[in-house]
Amino acid sequence: MNNLEKLIASTLGVRTSEVRDELAYNSIPEWDSLNHVNLMLAIERQYETTISEDDMVQLITVAAIRGFIAGMLGERP
């Protein structure tokens, strides 16, 4: 999951060390609505998937994103 942390860090413009499970949308200035969309797009590109609006409102923490990707890859989160 290091790739995911790097992806989130580079999209939001934060240090990788700040990407903890509890980091959430709107909890830091960098994770605003614009960057949330950028993050969803980056995940779609990286993992070759599509994220709907219904999914976008669920994927609002690092933990939730981790779980989503694990589920997609058939891995344990």
Place this chain on the structure above:
Amino acid sequence: MNGRSLRSGFLCSRASHPDRPALIVSDRTLTFAEVDYRARQWAHGLLESCTHPPQRVGVFAYRSTESYIGQLAALYAGATFVPLNRKFPPARTRKMIQAAELDAIILDEASATQLAEVLVDIDKIPALLFPAGGAATSLTGTKVLDCAALSDLTPLRELPAVSPFQTGYLLFTSGSTGQPKGVPVTHANVLYFLDVMAQRYQITPEDRFSQTFDQTFDLSIFDVFLAWNGGACVCAMQPLDLIAPARFVANHGVTVWFSVPSLPALMRRKGTLVPGVFPTLRLSLFCGEPLPRQSAEAWQTAAPNSIVENLYGPTELTIACFAYRWHPQSSPQLCVNETVPIGRPYEGLAAIVVDEQLSPVPPGDDGELLVAGPQTVPGYWHDHRRTAERFVTLPYVEEPGLRFYRTGDRVRQLPNGDYAFLGRSDYQIKVLGYRVELGEIEAALCQDDAVTQAVALGWPIAEGTAESIVAFVCGYDVNTDRILTRVRGKLPDYMTPRHIYLLDEMPLNANGKIDRKALLERLTRMA
């Protein structure tokens, strides 16, 4: 005006449709009667808690029932409301409270957590009302009404009279010298605007309005008071809803959409602005930043039953003063720089395009837009110098003494009579629709002792609007982390630089001034 004020429309709707929904916040719906009851109780609380009739009441609440009903309660008490935002740094809120000389503040529970920090060093603490709880028990030297005390109060029966020329609301916008500027808007100013809107859009009690703007942004006045004037329902959008607008509109059956153009741009970027995704919308309005042609086209296809309009207007001209209706066949050809025109001024407003000497330019030439009429506010709050600079009379117009507001926006009148927005003539920009004076950011950066020069720029730019701010600084032993921490404590998120780049020296142009264009070119190369 016949004694009308900003609260009059709501009172009429309350009398005609008491049981219709007026406000939806999260999963809670309140009728006109329920909103009215609470507003009258809190208005009673305002009158009880102040030693004299309150003149200005802060509403320190964010997208909660308190943030909407608090504004109405202030109006019911005959006061001006002053929106405050817990997303701003506490130091900024403190400056606004002091500058506005508030008599009282209505708070929601989340905002109350900031209170101790906000009230530090305030000369005179206003009375505090906590309708939702969160009352600070340790405060002394001021009157505090908690939710129990407020709910024991009888609703105010007779509302204090209000003159149309009194200030209805006082908003603060970014100031170029480092201090936010207060803009007082009278009841007469905003009623004129709302009357024009009601005539133009024919709002009915069946309508449901999106409420996308923060309430410290004057466009939110349209969302709330135009809806209530027409007996319609305000559907408050929470931060999560802003990332999934189609879902929100469908769930609430929204008929009237109003947002910054950044929202459709976001949907286009994500690929969710698809044909027919907004079947319930009958009216889609955009304002606050340039509207790209592609966004107008995509939105019209996504909302096939909707009128689509681009609105324009600074806070000093009361919310919006120009409108352009999108026509799929003819409008694309009228776009300038791929941007939808801003259209024409509302009836009763006068517009003129001038050069640097304030002389009118020939038709079709570029120049600064000046606007006069009933929507022009009296001036800036406690700032005669800046008022005299920006509100001017022109010796060559027919009506002597007519006050024009200098917008600072560069425009051109097109052959068909519509106006096109070309950009700014100063260092004010928009970031996701928010007005930002780059000078305010630069002033905050220069407060660090190590910084000798600072330049703030909007970056990256997408479709004519900045997505965030970056800064370049020069100095000695500069610590960019320390600067950022300090700036975060002073400025709202949208004004805080995402990156600060350290330079040995600023590039200069041929006139010896800092070459901002060269800095932008540097950013382009780095991208």
